[in-house]
Amino acid sequence: MNLLERANYxxxxxxxxxxxxxxxxxxxxxxxxxxxxxxxxxxYNPDLVWYSIVGFNPNPYRMPMSTxxxxxxxxxxxxxxxxxxxxxxxxxELDVVFLAGAQIDSRGYLNNSHIYINGKRLQFPGGAxxxxxxxxxxxxxxxxxxxxxxxxxxEAQRITAAGKPYRVFTPLCIFRLDRELGRLVTDSIxxxxxxxxxxxxxxxxxxxxxxxxxxxxxxxEIIQELDPKGIRQLVLQ
Amino acid sequence: MNLLERANYxxxxxxxxxxxxxxxxxxxxxxxxxxxxxxxxxxYNPDLVWYSIVGFNPNPYRMPMSTxxxxxxxxxxxxxxxxxxxxxxxxxELDVVFLAGAQIDSRGYLNNSHIYINGKRLQFPGGAxxxxxxxxxxxxxxxxxxxxxxxxxxEAQRITAAGKPYRVFTPLCIFRLDRELGRLVTDSIxxxxxxxxxxxxxxxxxxxxxxxxxxxxxxxEIIQELDPKGIRQLVLQ
Amino acid sequence: xxxxxxxxxxxxxxxxxxxSLSGNLLFRIPAAFVRELARQEKKDLRVMKTAGGYDVDLLxxxxxxxxxxxxxxxxxxxxxxxxxxxxxxxxxxxxxxxxCYSVIAALRAAAYGIPFMPIADISRSYFVKERGFKFVENxxxxxxxxxxxxxxxxxxxxxxxxxxxxxxxxxxxxxxEDVLMARAAKNIILTAEMIVPTEELRREIDAVWIPKLKxxxxxxxxxxxxxxxxxxxxxxxxxxxxKYANLDEEExxxxxxxxxx
Amino acid sequence: xxxxxxxxxxxxxxxxxxxSLSGNLLFRIPAAFVRELARQEKKDLRVMKTAGGYDVDLLxxxxxxxxxxxxxxxxxxxxxxxxxxxxxxxxxxxxxxxxCYSVIAALRAAAYGIPFMPIADISRSYFVKERGFKFVENxxxxxxxxxxxxxxxxxxxxxxxxxxxxxxxxxxxxxxEDVLMARAAKNIILTAEMIVPTEELRREIDAVWIPKLKxxxxxxxxxxxxxxxxxxxxxxxxxxxxKYANLDEEExxxxxxxxxx
Numbered sequence: 001m002n003l004l005e006r007a008n009y010x011x012x013x014x015x016x017x018x019x020x021x022x023x024x025x026x027x028x029x030x031x032x033x034x035x036x037x038x039x040x041x042x043x044y045n046p047d048l049v050w051y052s053i054v055g056f057n058p059n060p061y062r063m064p065m066s067t068x069x070x071x072x073x074x075x076x077x078x079x080x081x082x083x084x085x086x087x088x089x090x091x092x093e094l095d096v097v098f099l100a101g102a103q104i105d106s107r108g109y110l111n112n113s114h115i116y117i118n119g120k121r122l123q124f125p126g127g128a129x130x131x132x133x134x135x136x137x138x139x140x141x142x143x144x145x146x147x148x149x150x151x152x153x154x155e156a157q158r159i160t161a162a163g164k165p166y167r168v169f170t171p172l173c174i175f176r177l178d179r180e181l182g183r184l185v186t187d188s189i190x191x192x193x194x195x196x197x198x199x200x201x202x203x204x205x206x207x208x209x210x211x212x213x214x215x216x217x218x219x220x221e222i223i224q225e226l227d228p229k230g231i232r233q234l235v236l237q
Numbered sequence: 238m239n240l241l242e243r244a245n246y247x248x249x250x251x252x253x254x255x256x257x258x259x260x261x262x263x264x265x266x267x268x269x270x271x272x273x274x275x276x277x278x279x280x281y282n283p284d285l286v287w288y289s290i291v292g293f294n295p296n297p298y299r300m301p302m303s304t305x306x307x308x309x310x311x312x313x314x315x316x317x318x319x320x321x322x323x324x325x326x327x328x329x330e331l332d333v334v335f336l337a338g339a340q341i342d343s344r345g346y347l348n349n350s351h352i353y354i355n356g357k358r359l360q361f362p363g364g365a366x367x368x369x370x371x372x373x374x375x376x377x378x379x380x381x382x383x384x385x386x387x388x389x390x391x392e393a394q395r396i397t398a399a400g401k402p403y404r405v406f407t408p409l410c411i412f413r414l415d416r417e418l419g420r421l422v423t424d425s426i427x428x429x430x431x432x433x434x435x436x437x438x439x440x441x442x443x444x445x446x447x448x449x450x451x452x453x454x455x456x457x458e459i460i461q462e463l464d465p466k467g468i469r470q471l472v473l474q
Numbered sequence: 475x476x477x478x479x480x481x482x483x484x485x486x487x488x489x490x491x492x493x494s495l496s497g498n499l500l501f502r503i504p505a506a507f508v509r510e511l512a513r514q515e516k517k518d519l520r521v522m523k524t525a526g527g528y529d530v531d532l533l534x535x536x537x538x539x540x541x542x543x544x545x546x547x548x549x550x551x552x553x554x555x556x557x558x559x560x561x562x563x564x565x566x567x568x569x570x571x572x573x574c575y576s577v578i579a580a581l582r583a584a585a586y587g588i589p590f591m592p593i594a595d596i597s598r599s600y601f602v603k604e605r606g607f608k609f610v611e612n613x614x615x616x617x618x619x620x621x622x623x624x625x626x627x628x629x630x631x632x633x634x635x636x637x638x639x640x641x642x643x644x645x646x647x648x649x650x651e652d653v654l655m656a657r658a659a660k661n662i663i664l665t666a667e668m669i670v671p672t673e674e675l676r677r678e679i680d681a682v683w684i685p686k687l688k689x690x691x692x693x694x695x696x697x698x699x700x701x702x703x704x705x706x707x708x709x710x711x712x713x714x715x716x717k718y719a720n721l722d723e724e725e726x727x728x729x730x731x732x733x734x735x
Numbered sequence: 736x737x738x739x740x741x742x743x744x745x746x747x748x749x750x751x752x753x754x755s756l757s758g759n760l761l762f763r764i765p766a767a768f769v770r771e772l773a774r775q776e777k778k779d780l781r782v783m784k785t786a787g788g789y790d791v792d793l794l795x796x797x798x799x800x801x802x803x804x805x806x807x808x809x810x811x812x813x814x815x816x817x818x819x820x821x822x823x824x825x826x827x828x829x830x831x832x833x834x835c836y837s838v839i840a841a842l843r844a845a846a847y848g849i850p851f852m853p854i855a856d857i858s859r860s861y862f863v864k865e866r867g868f869k870f871v872e873n874x875x876x877x878x879x880x881x882x883x884x885x886x887x888x889x890x891x892x893x894x895x896x897x898x899x900x901x902x903x904x905x906x907x908x909x910x911x912e913d914v915l916m917a918r919a920a921k922n923i924i925l926t927a928e929m930i931v932p933t934e935e936l937r938r939e940i941d942a943v944w945i946p947k948l949k950x951x952x953x954x955x956x957x958x959x960x961x962x963x964x965x966x967x968x969x970x971x972x973x974x975x976x977x978k979y980a981n982l983d984e985e986e987x988x989x990x991x992x993x994x995x996x
């Protein structure tokens with residue numbers, strides 16, 4: 001399956017998780033969340049309030065190369081002071097937030113700060129709004145475009161953002177947090193991967209799980225319409 | 238001298254105090270400050286930044302019956318969130334603020350809350366933004382449309398707003414705070430009043446002082462242009 | 475769809491609720507909604523606003539109010555708010571006097587999801603002690619800092635220029651504490667001069683926006699701020715305010731049935 | 736009149752100053768001003784922003800920066816901010832990592848004239864301890880509350896769409912932390928796409944307003960956000976960003992002289 005098709009699977013699964021959401025926030029460099037929210041608003045949940053960094057309810061006709069792009073602002077219902085997103089979440093009123101993790105550990109904590117490898121510092125960009133949003137949004141959805149044991153670790157060297165993820169999306173599978181065990185468990189495995197592959201490429205214990213359902217034609221059509229050039233595959237390269 | 242002419246004296250004296258001000262805020266029911274700021278901006282200090290409850294730099298062609306009137310908002314340079322006025326003052330960046338006092342004491346403190354007369358409560362409207370503004374603006378200018386010993390008291394029963402007034406305007410005179418003595422002293426006496434009258438009508442010790450200078454023709458012209466119907470005299474009735 | 479009638483919307487407000495009212499003095503106040511609250515004979519309301527006028531006075535005069543949390547209640551050029559004043563003097567209404575600044579700080583704390591806000595030192599004002607505002611030690615040194623606890627209204631009641639039928643809304647011109655109280659409140663009720671299609675709201679990206687979340691009711695009420703102003707549509711009615719300021723008790727009771735909605 | 740040339744304005748920034756930069760990632764950033772700072776070989780700057788990109792990276796790469804106070808520094812789709820990253824990894828720049836939320840809280844405290852802001856509990860994030868954020872006891876009960884101390888920039892550097900020659904300015908569209916940093920800062924320097932008569936600013940009452948107070952310099956700079964976007968006038972230049980992201984050290988040094996202003 002090519003990268004575009006793989007991205008479609010991930011986007012479709014994200015979109016379906018948003019069927020009952022009342023609000024969702026996407027931050028910077030968030031191509032998969034952008035398309036997932038757009039799909040769910042068109043097919044499943046038109047009432048979903050979509051928060052972006054530049055405004056409420058982006059209504060763009062296509063996905064730009066940045067999720068802080070003027071094109072998004074232009075079609076918003078209204079502009080929004082970024083600070084308000086944090087206030088909404090701090091008040092406990094933010095439902096879903098999409099968060100990327102440079103390193104994601106078995107507890108669902110994120111490291112977007114830095115790591116040391118053989119004493120040498122490797123610097124990440126920083127966690128942006130994640131520290132607050134992961135801790136206070138009702139349903140944080142974490143995602144990563146790569147899946148290897150240096151990314152999915154038992155315990156992150158630095159905790160940039162601690163919270164309880166609703167789901168964790170990887171290019172191989174979807175994890176969810178088992179609140180009793182206090183750790184991520186496999187929720188579904190993408191059809192191009194397998195329990196064995198995930199086991200091999202994950203730094204913590206994993207379990208087998210059913211196959212991630214395939215995206216519908218309607219979903220793919222909307223994804224294709226908004227992203228005809230396939231920007232979405234960039235995050236999986 | 239009629240009430241309109243008396244108001245002109247007070248407005249002129251206020252306007253001249255603002256010659257070197259960089260900003261001035263007027264709140265509700267502030268007809269004299271409104272006209273004083275307008276005069277000073279036209280004649281003496283065009284750069285003065287004028288804050289009102291509805292926006293920056295009202296540029297109305299006449300004074301409306303309310304200083305929170307849509308007419309003011311319509312001609313502002315920009316609207317302003319009321320909260321910002323308080324922030325500006327709390328940061329120490331507000332120069333002049335005009336404050337009314339239902340009761341004004343010898344220290345320059347204001348009571349806009351309530352008093353008890355023979356055990357019976359007499360309720361005032363409340364001090365609006367005064368508590369903060371009197372305490373934090375650089376030069377609070379206090380004003381009152383009446384002058385009697387129940388208003389100008391030695392010590393207010395309740396302190397709604399404590400601060401160090403730059404001047405206190407009354408229909409009889411202008412007080413200023415003597416910082417060493419820590420109390421109001423007479424700065425000038427309006428030509429229609431006298432040391433004797435002020436002494437009689439003030440609840441604290443007063444001194445003699447020179448006569449308040451008369452308004453210029455240019456000042457009167459602008460006052461008349463902005464307030465052709467004489468709204469300004471209402472506060473002196 | 476949360477569009478409904480004025481009486482349906484007012485029925486949501488239970489006796490004893492803490493409500494926060496939009497606008498300032500006679501500027502974009504939810505006057506029609508407030509009259510409907512009085513017609514429905516609400517009791518024990520707690521009313522919050524920086525600077526109230528007609529709205530707070532009317533509710534106090536008709537016995538709907540237990541407590542007023544405000545910095546100022548008056549009619550400006552029309553003199554003192556007689557009914558408010560009398561109710562407070564006679565002890566029927568508790569005036570929890572604040573300064574506009576501390577009302578804003580309390581709303582900010584609620585809007586930011588934090589339990590209190592530090593504020594400038596206004597502790598020589600008598601109400602600071604009466605309200606129970608407390609100092610904390612500045613953890614970064616430099617002494618004590620005064621604070622105000624968060625106040626989270628049950629309902630923010632906003633009169634706005636335009637809304638859609640789902641409760642998304644726009645405010646033109648000065649917005650006073652309206653956005654802050656909308657963010658701070660548990661629920662929002664909107665009255666709007668006009669209900670318009672969502673697309674029409676969307677065209678004005680620089681105007682202030684209230685998103686539909688937390689909006690429990692939106693009611694189209696032309697002249698909903700009357701006798702207050704709702705620019706750019708209409709000015710204050712000074713004649714009516716002069717009349718209102720001099721109503722006796724019986725006349726006040728008929729006022730809310732005569733002035734519709 | 737505070738209008739002047741770009742180099743005169745940049746001369747105001749002394750080595751070691753704490754500056755706060757407008758916009759977000761590639762959106763309305765003061766790029767031309769930042770290049771001028773680098774051409775003037777500023778040293779030891781402390782740079783503050785929620786989410787930096789080209790602006791922070793360029794200053795770090797050219798040795799102008801001692802400390803970055805931010806929540807995020809990256810190029811989004813163009814990958815990591817190479818020069819920032821290298822400078823931090825090699826210890827030439829101290830990355831005082833925050834989360835965007837705590838940068839905002841620090842600016843809010845400064846804008847409100849208070850020494851600290853209470854914030855939601857994010858204390859499991861490693862940087863909370865490293866930054867020295869402290870808990871206070873909630874004086875109204877309910878345990879401890881995390882706080883962030885105020886940060887008052889020496890200069891807020893804003894690129895805006897329109898300003899007048901005195902330094903009054905308008906911002907169209909998203910304003911990110913720009914208004915907050917303008918309120919919080921000791922001084923403001925503006926670059927503007929166009930200098931217009933004051934009357935033209937006045938017509939747009941609903942746009943965001945920066946009053947001239949505290950504005951020490953205003954400079955007309957067409958394409959002042961380039962290679963970032965300044966809507967509604969121009970979009971980001973993705974080709975230039977792709978090129979920029981791959982410049983080597985020598986090419987970076989020429990970049991600031993080749994790309995003018």
